[in-house]
Structures are given as structure tokens and as C-alpha cells.
Amino acid sequence: MVELEVTVELRTPLLLGARKQGTVVETLNSLPGAMLRGALGRLLARRCGHPPDAHVGCDFAAIFRADVQPRFGPCYPAQSEFSAPFPATARQCKYYPGFKAQDKEAHGIHDALIPLYAYEEVSQHQWVKVYQPYCRICNAKLEPVTGFYESLGNSYWQPRPRVRRLSRTAINRRRRVAAEKLLYTLELLSERMSGPPLNSDEAPSVPTRLRGKVWAADDAQAERLLELLPQVTQLGGGTSRGLGVVTITVEPRWDTPPTEPSDAVRQLAEAASDLDFERVEAQAGSLTHRLARFNAVLLKALREYPDYRPPAGRLYFTVDCLSDVVWLNGGLPTALLPEQFAGARRARTFSLPRRLSGFSGATGLMRTPQLAAGRGSVFLYCLDNATPEAVSSMLAVLQMAESDGLGRDRERGCGWVQICSPFHLEVMPK
Template identity: 30%
Template sequence: MRHRIIIEAQSPLAFPVRKPGDQFTESLGYVPGGVLWAALGSQRNAIPHARFSHALPAHNGDEWVRVLPATAISCKRHPGFLPHPRAAGESDMAHGVFDTLIDRSCAELLEPAALTYDPRCPNCLQRTDGYGGVYTQRDGRHETRSIQLRMLTRVAIDRMRGTAAEGLLYSPIVVSETNSFQSYDQQTQQKNTTTEQTRFLGWAWELGADEQAALGNVRAVGGRTSSGLGQVHITVEPDPVTATLGDRVDIFNRQFAQRWHMFASDLAPQAAPDWHPDHVRVFTVGLQSDAILLENGWQPTMVFSSAQLEAQTGLKADLVRVQASTQIVGGWNVRWNRPKPTNIAATAGSVYLFRTDASEAEVITALEQLEAEGIGQRRAEGFGAVYCCDEFHGVVTGDVR
């Protein structure tokens, strides 16, 4: 069973990427799943059975927040989701965001004559660029979510004397305890500045009743808690009812088949793939956090391959397309007072498109297992969280949001 974790900041928060060694150490913009897992273990003095996702920035009232797929793009000159109706005096507006996975896959597989897939902004016909970040949906519109960072200056403490160390200052860049953003008032048709406590929204799997109570008693997370940072209030709620995985798979297959038929009938394809979306099932596996993937059990890779999928779920499928990139991830082990081993990881937002001849029930069972278990290594620390058949893949060119 999945639970929703709401974290509300009561003081500045610090989640440094590595052990402080410089004067300026910037915090991550989210709460790592490993921080929640460690806080729960410290509270119960036992290794937790639960698995946590990273907790992403959210506003009060958001039902969900997700990482945008790596296939999402937006206008290079006016990037961003379409705003609410134009406010008084507003002239520069974003031109919207749309997804390229389905169209790009169809173009690469069918190879239409004299057509190079180079999507342009449907509003101004200018070039487009990748658009990432965290998003949600409010009042039928997509919106981005982010947090605000600020710098603190502190005096170092001499461990021998317990007093201020002469000439030693450090300036951590932390997550502010409050977040200001613009909201649109439907009645006055004006944009207002709203300030609220910084909130994060994450998910937990296999969280028992005792662990739920213990997690609610956690009062501090992250780094520098001994100097007053990291104070939080954590709320655990049941998973709200949303679109089921079966609905998402069905919608994605219908959208993929529709665009395939458009490319095949209107754009004179030059290639003839040995499969057709009317006779197979297609699905995506999208990363909601960085994933540490190993091919053959030891070789670092950014690709979640067919072999890895079959080894974990038993589902036989062919990998059709990959949109992924890599970065180095590490961490700090407080108990050992040592850095964690660094790993090459596929970045959050990476997308893997598969096709299979398996039945719909087999596909849904396999994808439910992936979403519940995650993929790759160090899953308990928040790595490898996935969301399959993201609804945003259906936002194609001409249907910007």
C-alpha cells in the first residue's frame, strides 16, 4: 500500500550533496528519500521496512507532484506552461509545454519522406528546447513547482573550547522555510503574491502502522540540525484515488496508435517496421528520481533494458526508444562518518518506451510491481522511483499546456 508524505518546513532546511568542505554549500531542492528513511530508522532504532520516494516541492492543496519527462519541450524564447488568463498589464507570456515521445518515436520508426522531425513552438514557430522540473495540475491547468533558496552566515564552533572559532565563517545555502509564489484569482482576474510554509510531497510504500506513528514524531531532518536547521512537521495520509494504472496504459496505447496512423496515412512513410501498435501493447517507464542501473549485475548503465525488465517482473518486452542522461550520485553516511560510494545514475525524468505481445493483465501486473518496488540499486534511499505511462506523454504538438 502507498501513503502520501507531506513535509512542512518549520525552519530552514539543508540537504547538501556532499559533506561540507567549502564555505558555500548549496542544498538540494527536494527532500531525498534516504533522509526520510534514515530519520524513521533513527526514531525507531531499527532498519525500516518502508521505501520512500524523494519528496518534491508542492503547494498547499496539491494532490500530486511529478518530475516532467525528459521528452517535454517548450518554446526557447518563451518557455513554461500556459499561464492563467492574462492578468492586467501582462504582456510577456509563456507559450506552453508539450511532449515529443510519441511523435518522435513514430517519425523514427516510419521515416516519413522528406520530413525531419524538428518540433517548433506552435505559437510563434520559434525553436524549442528541453523543459524540465517539477509539475502538477490545478484547476485543469499544469503548473510548475519549485522552492526558494537563501544564504545563511554562521560562525564555526571550536570543538575544544565550545566557543566561536576565530576567523572561521561558513555560509550554507539552504531551503527557505517560506515560499512565495504568484496565484491567480478567478474573481478579480488578478495575480496575487501568496506566501506559505515550504512544503514537500512524497510517497512511501510498505509503511506499517508503527512506522507511520514514528514518522509523524520526526521533528528534524537533513543536515545541521544541531544548529537549528531542519525543523519539520510530517503528515502521513492514505494514497488519494487517482487514475489507475490500467487506465493510463489504455489511454497511452490509444494515443500512440492514433499518432501512428496519422504518420502512416498522411506523411508517406518510407520504412515498414515489423510491428504495429494495433497488434502489440506499448508502455513507458519514467524515472521520478535518479536510478542506479546495472547491466548484467555489475556494469553501470543509463538504460533500463529489456533484460532488466524481464529479470525483475518476468515480462518479455522489446525496448523501442530511450530518452535518458546520466549524472554522478553519492552521499554521506553519518554513522560511518564516511562518504558513500559514488555511482553513475540515470537522471530523473528519463523515459524508456517498450512494446510487448503480452496480455493487458500481464503488462499491468508488471508495471504495478515496478511502481511499488522501483528499479535499480539503493531504492530505500529514494533512487529508482518510477511512474509508468505518464499522462503528459499525450500532450503532443498543437496541444500545449
């Protein structure tokens, strides 16, 4: 598929209604792929003027009636690079949260997957000291991290869009005055946010940008999306009141994706057999490189227990959900990925169940609510017998999962996954 990079810059506050808490309608902190897809569909359907069931020979038919529809990924707040949701294994100090580079008083954020699994694996064979998830500086409890992170070279930054609140009241239709006891408040994403600090300690105010990706089926479909997506000028709710004015920029991916080494299967199989993943040579960022680095750090954590000898021939990998994943088990949606995936067994689960719903722009009816593994969910898998044949089959499945996604509703932004996120290697607070 052809990968396109999408940047949505807010010109006015954006209303992304999530759920209602009392009289407050909360907002999402990111743009779902389904909303971007629906906005483009409404624009094209209004332009061509065809009935809903008679779109032929128009832009709407070329995009939404194609044999392979484009995938609209979610757009997350970011400035310089694309951001990603924190994995469910990310932890921070309860009293001094945040990255050290972003807040001088913060005690840092780290990932607990590798040390936690190493403790659980070793404790099954011998007595070890209980793993205690406490802050290394103040000994306070650690808590999960929500939101998104963005890589800035050797450090990280946590983009936080500002949230505004608008109070409104309903109008009595008979008297044309404010109705009693019908006050409500709308949460909005502000058009300005705090950017990463440059030369001073103060964070500058920058336009709010949401970055994401769209995958087109072929070059012809990509050319249409490059032309049509920037024509979407309003998103979200309250557009008749001036809310949701945006500027969308779409660009093809210019950098060349990292290539996999021709002998990746042999290198990984031998490294798993010899318990030496440091010798694997692969281009930085490639799937082989991420697999080797993850297993090397995990093996180092296991060897910190002096009386434990890691078994040879094992190869671990994680499936990190960058968006919600709708997976069916026996025909029913579940918040878990399968127990057997790519020939490996599921060794550990950190799932964030989420209920997906919404309205169909084509029918005007509510979609059937379904359960999904929410963004940030992490699934650890173990290939017990990493023979060359098993590694070859595993790599083929993992490459397809990253390029095509997993599960259902992928055209609406679900199913975006990454194998062995580099953030899992941050076992020390940063």
C-alpha cells in the first residue's frame, strides 16, 4: 500500500464529543480515523449529488466503492514527528509525573514490561525478591501513563493539547428564552498548544497539530487522496458555529523505509540458539533490528538473576496497538489478540478494553457497539522453538501485520499495530 502522511492544523477550537459526564460533554484528545474518513465522504457525496446507492464514475466511488478501500489512521497530537500512544506498560511517579526533559521536577517515565516479565519468568523456577513498582527517586507508587509521546532525538516529549470549555444553555422553544436547568458545557481542543522548549525553559505556544497516516491501495488512489483530502476544511461538531475549521496537509512518505537484511532468518535463529542478539546486524528501525534489540534487553534482564539460566531457542516479540484493534474470537469481538499468533504463544497480556460505537454517515444510524483492544494495549508473545522455518513464517506474518493491520474496520482507523515498540527498551526513567 502507498503510505501518505497527514497533518491537521486547527484554526478554531475542535469539538470531538466523547462522553457526557453530568452536564459536561467531554472531548477526545485525538482525531479518530473514522471522523476523517466520514468528513471526506460527506464532502464527496455532497459534491457529486448522486443518491447514496448510485455512486458511479465519481470521486466518491473511486475512494469508497473501490475493491480495496484506503485505510484512514487516527491523528495524534504532535509537532516535529509522529507521536504514539503510551503503551499500557508505561509507568511514572504518582507525585512527580512526566518526562525529565519536559519538567525539571519530574521523576521520569519508563516502561515496566521487560523487568516485570523477567521477574515473573524467573519466579516460576526459583525464589526471588518481589518486584516492587516504586519510584527510584522518592519511593512513591508508580501509576500508568496516558496520552501520547513524541521522540526528540535522545529524549521524549509528551504533547498535551489544551482543552477549553464553552458553557451553553438550551433555548425554550415556546418563549425563546434560556430554559431552566438545561445548562451544559462543551469541551474543545484549543487551536493552540504548548510546544517543546527550544532555547529557554518556557514552552512556546504553537498551533495545535494532529498527525496521522493514510494508506492508499495504489498510486492512482493515492493521487486522488493527495488532491481531495486538503479540500476538507471542517471537522467535528459545531461547524455551523465556527468550530472545527482546519487546514489539512497531505504528503507522500519521502524517506525510504528501512530494509530487512537478506539473512534475517538465519541471524535471528542463530542468535536465539546462542543467546546472543547483540551480533545481529540490521538497519536501524527495521523489524529485524527491533526484534534483536528487544530480545537483547530482555535477555540482559533475565541474566541479572545470578542463579537463573535462560533457555536457548526462544524468540520474544510484542504486538503494540497504536490504534484500537477489533479482533473476533468465535465470531464475537474480544479485547484480546489470539493465544497463538505467528506461530508463537501469548506469554503476557496488558489489554485496555474499549467499547467502540458511533454513527454511520451513510445511513444515519448508530453502529453496533463492539469490544476492542484499546490503543496502548501490549501483547507479549514467545516463539519457543526458533528454528529457521519458524522464524521465517513468523517474520512474514509480522511484516504483514505492520503493513496491512490486524482485525476488522481497518479502513476506519482500527488495527494499526507495531512490533516491538522501541519504548519498551526504556527500562530506566527518562
